[in-house]
Amino acid sequence: MADVSLQTRLNPLAEKLKLRLDEDQLMNCMRCGFCLPACPTFRETGIEAESPRGRIALMKAVADGIMSPDEVFEEQMNHCLGCRACEPACPADVKYGQLIEQARDAIEDHTEQHRWWVKLARGAAFELMFPNQNRMRWLGKGIRFYQKSGLRTLARGIGVMKLLPKPMRDMEKIMPDASSHGVVEQIGTRHPAKGEKIATVGLFRGCIMDVLFTETNIHTVELLMEAGFEVVIPDTQNCCGALHAHSGEAEGARALARRNIQVFKDAGVDYIISNAGGCGAILTEYDHLLHEDPEWKEGAAWFAERVLDCSDLLVRYGRLPGFSEDESKKPVKDSEPVRITYQDSCHLRNVMRSSDAPRRLMRQVAGVEYVEMMEADRCCGSAGIYNLVQPEMAGQILDHKMEHVKTTEAHYLLTSNPGCLLQMKNGIEQHGLSDRMKAVHIVDFLHERMCSGCGSK
Ligand code: SF4
Ligand code: SF4
Incomplete structure (x- = not known):
């Protein structure tokens, strides 16, 4: 022995x-x-x-x-x-x-022996970029310049993209237009409720969300205002720390958590609202993350118990706006309703235990047929940066997922997390479905169908 x-x-x-x-x-x-x-x-x-x-x-x-x-x-x-x-x-x-x-x-x-480029990439992501909102903003500006200046067309034309590994090439193809101005720069930090105020909520804007999906953040604010919530977006909030925690950088995640707790406490909010399952899940676990820190333990518990996904807040406490039929979005055949389906975000479902609220909201949209996808609760293979670092397994999982997606014959595939959304866009592209199906964030879908008169910035 x-x-x-x-x-x-x-x-x-x-x-x-x-x-x-x-x-x-x-x-x-x-x-x-x-x-x-x-x-x-x-x-x-x-x-x-x-x-x-x-x-x-x-x-x-x-x-x-x-x-x-x-x-x-x-x-x-x-x-x-x-x-x-x-x-x-x-x-x-x-x-x-x-x-x-x-x-x-x-x-x-x-692991002290990371290859030099892995060390460099991890240092840049975890220490330089994610913890600093200004640098994330500059990243957004850089991506936007690349997308809009003709550089992207040039790079694709001369075949530079072929030098990238396949998963990165695939992602580059479906990357949405980045925004050089985040939600606060575009609409400000405080937004009054429509009608009598139910509560004051703080929007957790996310870092990737606010660079690649700024419109979704703006739509979230407008949806919440319409449902009776005053919305505050504390400008000094940080990255949630999810990528740090999942990549073995626990101390980095704890430092970010401490800063977020302080910022949202100072803002005096009743709830902290996320529109990204991956961020929301770690925010609800700040109490565990800091349970050995006597100075922050109490604040972390205060924070964690106030975190809710946007759909849950709307269903539990909101005055729901009407979600009307959008004639301009009807499919080709007039008689056909718009068919939608939903891919759960794993962290929203398995950690925040929220799967019913988004479905209830989708079912309330007039003129829409909601189809439950087989194994909608199974991971799509995105999982943070898993699809980039474990492309083989992620590819297999995505292929199986897309078989179920196809059988729904949906026009819209909705999700509640930016990573899942990108992965679904990637799957639609890879499986040649882009002529009949679109992947959209649930907030954007609901916002587009909000009752008339709302949505003014
Ligand atoms: S379900 Fe899995 S993790 Fe839980 S007790 Fe059984 S074997 Fe262990
Ligand atoms: S991949 Fe398997 S072991 Fe890992 S978190 Fe998902 S269900 Fe659990």
């Missing part, structure tokens, strides 16, 4: 994992396997180590000193999408999301 204490002593990563992994959560897993059918990577491969139960067993084996973490161990952790579909399926309430973040944090801490 191997000398386990010696093994652990010799492997610094094992030491780090042992310290970081929550032993209670590891022990809670009773190996029942109820989570297996919910897991996309297990469904694609059929391999136990690619399942939540398998990954937890690997973590436990390392924490117990039975196994030494090697490259294969790291690969299994990195193959996980972090979609957290395993959590609602688990009868023991194992917090898998926390375990995988702890494992990745330890791995990242241990």
Whole structure:
């Protein structure tokens, strides 16, 4: 038998994992396997180590000193999408999301030998860009210049794009027009409710959202005002920290969380509203992120319990505006209603536990037929930057998703998260469906069909 204490002593990563992994959560897993059918990577491969139960067993084996973490161990952790579909399926309430973040944090801490360009890219993204809204704005300006100045046409014409890896080429093709001015620069920070005020809400504008989907942020504000909410958009808010937390940069995520808590507290809001499932989910988990920080623990709990997705706020507390039929958007045949379907955002569904509210809103739109897509609750393969770093698995998952998308014969494929939206646009393009189907954020769809008289900036 191997000398386990010696093994652990010799492997610094094992030491780090042992310290970081929550032993209670590891022990809670009773190996029942109820989570297996919910897991996309297990469904694609059929391999136990690619399942939540398998990954937890690997973590436990390392924490117990039975196994030494090697490259294969790291690969299994990195193959996980972090979609957290395993959590609602688990009868023991194992917090898998926390375990995988702890494992990745330890791995990242241990990895001093990143290739130089990975180091550079991570440093630029996690330290320079995401934490700084002004730099994100400059990024937006840069992308817009590239898109509008003719540079993009030139780059495509002379074949520069061919030098990029395929997943990046695909993304470049479907990238929406970036905005050089964010939501605050365009419409200001405070917006009164229409009619009697129900509550004051703070909009979490996001960083990618505010560069690539600024219009959606503006539409969110207008939808909320119409439903009776005063909307405040604190201008000094930051990135939510989701990409940091999911990439093993827990301390970076904590620093961002502290700044956001302070900013929204100072704004005196009743609710904090997100229109991006990926951001919303980490915002609801600030209490866990800072649970070991005595100075911020209370503020983090205050913040986390106020976070809601836009659809949930509208359905639970809002005076819903009428969502009318839009004649100009009718499909070719007059008699046909507009058919729509919906792809759940994993984090909205599995972490924020919100799946009913968006469906209720969509069903209220006049002249629209809502079709439930088979396995709409399954990940689309986007998962933050997973589709860029694990293109093979992400591609397989997307292909399966698109088979279900096709059978809905929908004209609109709605989503509640920018990553899912881009992935769905990518799937529509790759599967030759762009002549009959469009991927749209649910807020934009509802906004377009709001009753007359609303939507004035
Ligand atoms: S987070 Fe998603 S991919 Fe990872 S183990 Fe859970 S279900 Fe599987
Ligand atoms: S469902 Fe929960 S308890 Fe059962 S194997 Fe999966 S993680 Fe473990």
